[in-house]
Amino acid sequence: MGLILHSVTPVLTSVEYSPEVCSPSMPYEDSRILLVVCYSIVFALGLPANCFTTWLTFVQIRRKNVLAIYLFGLSLCELMYLSTLPLWAIYVQNQHSWEMGSMACKLTGYIFFCNIYISILLLCCISIDRYVAVVYALESKGARHQRTAIFITFFLFSAVLVIHCPVFILQDGEQTSNRTTCFETLPLNLQLAYFNLARFLIGFAIPCTILIFTNYRIFQSTEISSSLDKRQKAKVKYLAMAIITIFLICFAPYHLVLLIRSIHFLLHQKDSCSFEQHIYSTSAAFLCLSTANSVADPIIYVLASEHKSRRVPCVKSYHKLPA
Template sequence: MNESRLEVCRPSMPYEESRILLVVCYSIVFAIGLPANCFTTWLTFVQIRRKNVLAIYLFGLSLCELMYLSTLPLWAIYVQNEHRWEMGSMACMLTGYIFFCNIYISILLLCCISIDRYVAVVYALESKGARHQRTAIFITFTLFSAVLVIHCPVFILPDGKQISNLTTCFETLPLNLQLAYFNLARFLIGFAIPCTILIFTNYKIFLNTEQSISLGKRQKAKVKYLAIAIITIFLICFAPYHLVLLIRSINFLLHQNSSCTFEHRIYSTSAAFLCLSTANSVADPIIYVLASEHKSRRVPCVKTISDQLRAYR
């Protein structure tokens, strides 16, 4: 791959238009997400010791978010520095590696949570005694391992190496054939299939809850709101980002020799959608831990959250 081709669009890219948006977004998400995910990690660990199955997936999700949050200051510095990476190739590759892994570990764990809840709610009698922490631990470990291994090529791609005139970090503009096809695979395998699973499982949960005569009004509302919240966070945080990947890739494949103009027009939109995917680090603990609180205000928050997790054991 020609080094100059990697940054052929750079001189005309409207980086300044999105600079404030990205820096503010990264700063807010880091300031809120770090303590929120630390608290969620502690809480879910407590629930794991109480043999809560769902807490395994929530614990893995929180660890994944903490891993990504640790890189946000570096991304903020990079954007503030006009998209010039001055912290070395290894730091760039490691930061990019964590970013890519975080997105797909989060997506897959959201699927695991939805499937686990689907089995527990829709097949309550059949699954009684069949859901075990060991199974959840094995699935979580397998997902982490698979995603980490699949993204290892990040360390050999030129996109993260600071060589010659290449100063950006994983911002290949325009795309190349390798990245275009890789983005198409990311959209299909990393987004479209999980999205289908999430919508199907949560729709079934919603219907089953609506028809249930054994659940009280408060319990039904709790299950419904959580199902809606799962789909909402997925569509808001991940759908726009992956749609841009799809559009950019298709445009490049159709107009390989004149894609810079399109990249220029879509860059600010892409930056805004990147902020939405970053906001997932704040939304996860809010949705899965705090959003379904229906107790009295005088009831301690920890007790309410514990009850929420225990409800899906």
């Protein structure tokens, strides 16, 4: 599936090579058990965890908690993706042969794309919100509103959903007698390679910079605070560390593969299939890490909710930290 799920704009439909020229010789069997087990475990653990988190964050929203808006959106996003995991497991088990029709393929691919970038953007929103509430506690007092958080979340969802709508008209999702795979473009083409570079920059590198900067400043402000006790400082740091860790473990390897595959294709177009065969198993393992995000995200709620429930004082004054 997802090393693999790379075409998201109409211009990517024109290719220099047959889009499945590498498929017959790809080492699908090497990663079959890993992917099926990964999808099964993530589905079994992630579905109840995110259902519970969705309900808890909804309760917090009714109590006028601003951060709960982003956490609620994150949980909904994960539930949307978790609903497709059984289909991906069946696909992988069937030797990457999609037997559920073109529309089902396009819909599951669409959800995969949207899940990655909605999750990344919402993690950025959570980090920025904590950055403002902690580093600029006095300045932001009374300035953070649920309406603003709802608007931002709705805008992010809408933008990502609209941007990925071209998935429904791409040839990669069509199921014909000559195509049985689902969104597996192997090897790449020039348009796809350039687009993957843009995905790495805009979808990963820039958000990563934002996350590192905001959480580093949170660490600094917490360290010099005289109003937080040792345990309270630890809770603030654990939340920041959890966000950065989830981002780097779940999304960094996947986007690193995008970068490496794209650069290699641009430099060695005639030898692309050979390289794709060598990197496929590694890419499958990185795909498992990105899927594990659906299990890891509820951890953020656990840390954030305990932090909020104890109403930790802000680091610049003795006012309480906004929720």
